[in-house]
Amino acid sequence: MAVDTSAPPEGPVAAPDCRPIYIGLVILVALLLIALLVAAVSLTVRHGNGPEHTVSAPLAGRDDARLDLTSGVGLVTVRVRDLGDRLYRIGTPAGSGTVPRVTDQDGSVLVGLGASDDGSGGGPASVEILLSSRATWRFRLAGGADEARLDLRGGPVSGVDIASGVSSVELWLPRPRGTVTVREGGGASEFTVHAPAAVPVQVRVAGGAGQATIDGTVHAGVSGNTVYPAAGWDQARDRYELDAVGGLSQLSLDRS
Template sequence: MLRRGRNRGVTQTVGTVRRMFERGTGGGIVGLLLLAALAGGCRAGEPRDAGRPGPGGDGHAWTDRGAGGEDRHTVAADRGDLRSADFVLVDGADVVRVRTADLGDDLYRVSTPAGAKVRPAVSVSDGTVTAGLAAAGGAGPALVEVALHDDVRWRVRLGGGAQEEVLDLRGGRIEEVELTAGTSRAEVTLPPAVGTVRLVMSGGASRLLVHLAGDAPVRVRAAGGAGRVSVDGVDRTGVAGGTVLTPNGWDTATDRYDVDAVAGVSDLVVDRT
């Protein structure tokens, strides 16, 4: 069964097949075969091919239209009945942007601009979305944009590193964020805490900005040391490795944040949105 409005490439193709029947062009059998192939290609949890494959023709990347009308390489998959999931980006990029949003029936969407030197290649297995990057033949920067369904509880891990990583997760349900590779600048906005919400930075950063969308207590550990640590407006400089800043009530709080800078960071700022 085809899903209306889920995929522009599919919608356009269905329209083309319908016109073939109406005009009597002799393409009826081909059209029936094409519709059958499309109907069988959108099973839950599988990356969707929304039309013409990206370079390499592996069926993972498809071309969609961005908000400005530009072509984009985008991969998406149906959510099914998932209530919690992991998202892992395994390859490095120039810029990585992650956000949560109401994606309807989609579990996630991963995209790169047309002309970028990379395109997304994604697999889903046992509730883990693993995203990699393949060569796309363009000369543009490796800008990766990720949208995650805001009604799924996520554990997010960025493992490839980037010059800049921006994660705006304030509207989602987040259990843990882990930045495992180095970055020049990382900015993470976390939603109101439900249980313990963890942010682990193990790859090192010049600057790590953490915005908390709630008033739950936050513990900050600078395991690798820091040039400056600012928590809720209180600045400390020359922070030694192993320093742990724990506010009163954190140990017994039901809802709380735990920020762990395992690797060294020049500037670590934790504030409230």
């Protein structure tokens, strides 16, 4: 009897296991999505869309207060307005990477700027300060600034002191109660003051100025300790004394 020496027929060939490939592709896509999400978040922070930081305190019956800004900033904006039951509201812009640090010491509100806890942002330091119109304020800028815009027309003030150097200052004043001193002590490139109409303002340029424009009259090359008296200032009960101690490139006083 003949013997069949041929190999037995093979069974069906198993298909290759592609699951590791699919899993690898899924992981790769997930990693790409995560990378895109991180990049988008980083881009958002760099463009200033992070959280805004605001600090406020209750009015608590106070009718006079003092605020000192102790940190140097790129831009400080101050306005006086009705804040209801709040004494002040102080904030830094979204994504700036800085937050206000506020303490109330012996009746003075001390405002500094510190790094945010999340480390986000990277823009220039700036701060907006809103002051209650229900209190009489004394404001002092002690830390210096590139630009200061101080609109105090919304309520009474007892004094303004620009104690540190500022590149540009623009100041709007309310009607005074008694004699109110505005002092500039740190030097500035441009110092512009808008005072109410018919209010006497006596100007003393102690530190000299390249140019001073007083109620429309231009004075060039102003030497130190020059005084520009205001008509009726001696007899006025409510008046301003503008004392420019630091050197100025340009000083301007007009009426708003």
